[in-house]
Amino acid sequence: MSPDVLLLGLLVGGVNFLFRYLPLRIRTVQSRPARRGVTAVLLDTIGIASICALLVVSCMPDIMADDRRLLPTLVGFAVLGVSFWKTRSIITPTLLSALAYGIAWKLLTDV
Template sequence: MDNKILFIGLIVGAANFLFRYLPLRLGANRSSAGTAGKMGVILDSIGIASICSLLIISSIPDVMKEHHKFFPTLIGCMAICFFFYKTRSIIISTLSGAIVFGIIFKVFMN
């Protein structure tokens, strides 16, 4: 097995785990509803974890072939996280990340 594939799998797995685990730990003080509150945090974090995991997995082969796409991809992923943190909407964060990626790619790559 190629070491790159193992390394990518470990990175994606760790990121997915952290997207599911950290909201529980950071949101524990905010929730006074007990288990129902924690379940809500889990369900809310699954969407953004799925979007970010799919983004990373789908962009790694493209970035490895064309290194100039790394910066726009990184900024787009950060935009997804930022907009999700501010709005808690998967739709707004995904669309915003795509728009930011497109703008950064167009401005810096041409």
């Protein structure tokens, strides 16, 4: 097995784990009581975790082949995270992050 494949698998697995684990930890630290249970929080985070895992898996070969794709990918991740945090929906952040990636790629390739 190639070390790149192993590293990519560990990276995706670690990020996926953190996307599932951290919301549960953050929810327990809050001072006000939560109305939703742990299962509801876990199920809510599965969508964003799967989108981020797919984004990492699909972008890594492109980033390794062309370094110029790193910054647009990071812009896409940032927009995905912030818009999901604001909306708590998966549809709008997915579309916004794809749009942000496309705009960032276009702006960087025209320079």
